[in-house]
Amino acid sequence: MLKIPNHQVAGHKAIDGILGPLIDDSGNFYKPLQNDDRGSNEVSFYESFNSEPRVPKSILKYFPIFHGTKIVNASDGSGLHPHLVLEDVASCYPNPSVMDVKIGSRTWYPQASEEYIKKCLDKDRVTSSITLGFRVSGLKLVGSVANEDDLSWQPDRKFLQNLSAEDVKLLLSKFVSSNMPSEDAAACPDRAFVEKVFGGSNGVLEQLLELKKWFEVQTIFHFYSCSVLMLYDKESLLNGKSSGGAVVKLVDFAHVVDAEGAIDHNFLGGLCSLIKFISDIIASPDDENCISNNNGTKYEH
Amino acid sequence: MLKIPNHQVAGHKAIDGILGPLIDDSGNFYKPLQNDDRGSNEVSFYESFNSEPRVPKSILKYFPIFHGTKIVNASDGSGLHPHLVLEDVASCYPNPSVMDVKIGSRTWYPQASEEYIKKCLDKDRVTSSITLGFRVSGLKLVGSVANEDDLSWQPDRKFLQNLSAEDVKLLLSKFVSSNMPSEDAAACPDRAFVEKVFGGSNGVLEQLLELKKWFEVQTIFHFYSCSVLMLYDKESLLNGKSSGGAVVKLVDFAHVVDAEGAIDHNFLGGLCSLIKFISDIIASPDDENCISNNNGTKYEH
Incomplete structure (x- = not known):
């Protein structure tokens, strides 16, 4: 059900057996957590950003919505892997x-x-x-x-x-x-x-x-x-x-x-x-x- | 006639035989040209800045007025040395x-x-x-x-x-x-x-x-x-x-x-x-x- 996004232009792409982001049909973007600190840092950022009262409401729209983390099958065929679940910012565009x-x-x-x-x-x-x-x-x-x-x-x-x-x-x-x-x-x-x-x-x-x-x-x-x-x-x-x-x-x-x-x-x-x-x-x-x-x-x- | 400014807070100071800036009683600030590229670079900047038509008039007041270069006795006692002659931006302040x-x-x-x-x-x-x-x-x-x-x-x-x-x-x-x-x-x-x-x-x-x-x-x-x-x-x-x-x-x-x-x-x-x-x-x-x-x-x- 998860597939490779057609709008990803930077970073590792989930092609040819590489670990990369995936999307579903419900507008979610699955970004694999990197094994080093980067993955946990990004989770920490989204968590503190979402609970930070000093961020004005008008600014929230510039950040993808964060839906937590989820363990799904990785794009590289290595099996289950934790992913950030984010808003797929291109989901309403057929060919952006x-x-x-x-x-x-x-x-x-x-x-x-x-x-x-x-x-x-x-x-x-x-x-x-x-x-x-x-x-x-x-x-x-x-x-x-x-x-x-x-x-x-x-x-x-x-x-x-x-x-x-x-x-x-x-x-x-x-x-x-x-x-x-x-x-x-x-x-x-x-x-x-x-x-x-x-x-x-x-x-x-x-x-x-x-x-x-x-x-x-x-x-x-x-x-x-x-x-x-x-x-x-x-x-x-x-x-x-x-x-x-x-x-x-x-x-x-x-x-x-x-x-x-x-x-x-x-x-x-x-x-x-x-x-x-x-x-x-x-x-x-x-x-x-x-x-x-x-x-x-x-x-x- | 040239003396040591009392408002210089950064850079080499003209005390204890060191080469540093001097001022006169007419509101001029004499900055010794450094021997490496820095001296000539600063002269070039002032010359191109003053002849640059794209600089708005309202911005000129934020830059010291440039009066060219002049050879005067250096503060370190080494004799004649080329100096930038600039506006002494503190000349109207007794003790800034x-x-x-x-x-x-x-x-x-x-x-x-x-x-x-x-x-x-x-x-x-x-x-x-x-x-x-x-x-x-x-x-x-x-x-x-x-x-x-x-x-x-x-x-x-x-x-x-x-x-x-x-x-x-x-x-x-x-x-x-x-x-x-x-x-x-x-x-x-x-x-x-x-x-x-x-x-x-x-x-x-x-x-x-x-x-x-x-x-x-x-x-x-x-x-x-x-x-x-x-x-x-x-x-x-x-x-x-x-x-x-x-x-x-x-x-x-x-x-x-x-x-x-x-x-x-x-x-x-x-x-x-x-x-x-x-x-x-x-x-x-x-x-x-x-x-x-x-x-x-x-x-x-």
Whole structure:
């Protein structure tokens, strides 16, 4: 009854006998507990988050609903394994376009081991984390015709490594375009969905700004290696089935630590950087690298 | 004619034959150019900052005015040496209280040498930079009676190292208090000047918020190892000579690099953290660790 989700873009995937997340038909997402501290840390986070009176109600919607833990058959065929049972944030989307953005220029926390710190720091330096304050850790772009998997594009890790500001701008533009889900850098994304997905009162930007307001004052948690997940469904937008807009969720809480009296300046800085990219795309809906000619087609200049 | 400033709280001081900054009677601050890249980098920064049309006019007041470079006699007696000639930001204050806060959880920039990165990272980890997003790199608290140097307190580097959130809160409270400029942790600062210095439409908070707005959008410079300097004069505030409020300036630009398309998320995060501390002190002017008893004196509980 459990199956492999089609919207997972980062982390271990439950394919080819690997231990990975599963979903059911009731909107639940089963995330296997990792054997080291990470699994128990994430359970602890969800438990303390849910019982934390200082978290405003308006913020709860940015976190997957937590249904506890459950022992189910693991995807790698190794038998029963404990899983976190979370809300499947994509369950109402038949074929979502998804972007996973790991927030923060630093993914390590002060209390971590030297070995772990070095590993994270090395990765922060070879990706865009240090330069941009975040890195795109996963992406799935769906073509205009839904449910045709060959029209979607899911770049590999190497492609996403060390993106420049211009690269990120192009990826974010492609994320909200109806044409060409591909890695062709010369392609001119049409940004057809920029207003519906990024803009508007329910759009990604407004949601990120609401999160930003909370991060400017919350001194409860510091979120290391946590991602902002953005997802929407092209087909639902096109046929008017969706009320429009996209969903923003925070995911991956294996490395959340106590704030110890200060705001999460590392997460906030990265979040503000992502907000600036998205604001810029909304403010200039036409890709500056592309010019429409009289026939309405586009070319690079 | 050049003399040693009485308001310098961080960096090399021009005492005991050391090369350090000097001031004159015309409101100029002479900062010796360091022999390595830092000196020329800081000159380059001021030159490009002054000719940068994207910097809004409202932001210029947060930077010392740059008057070019000049060769003057060095404070260490070594003879003529090139100096940056800057506005002496304390020239109108006879005896200022000063706080130098180095902003950012990371003081190194991606292009730096491995040796430099390691040195900075080690320092960021033993100070409060990693945890709070900034560190207090210098402080001078002046007692109620001005011009009496024995009533001022200037903690050494060791005292300022590795401050907790509570320690920083106490220091910021003492900074705006009329009583006891000392390191006595049990002392209850009266926060007599919190409204005049931190609050109000010309106060430190409003100035930091104006800077924050700019840092949310500017993609020109990334400021590493740069400080927010806050200064005010107690005596002028007490005798009504000062229009009130404090001055906020950014200083130390030897490690400013090109933003390459992203906001300065590292500086912005640290700035927001400092803003949260100051907002909290304004919002709760009575130190929570101190309770007034019926006689009006205070004790710790």
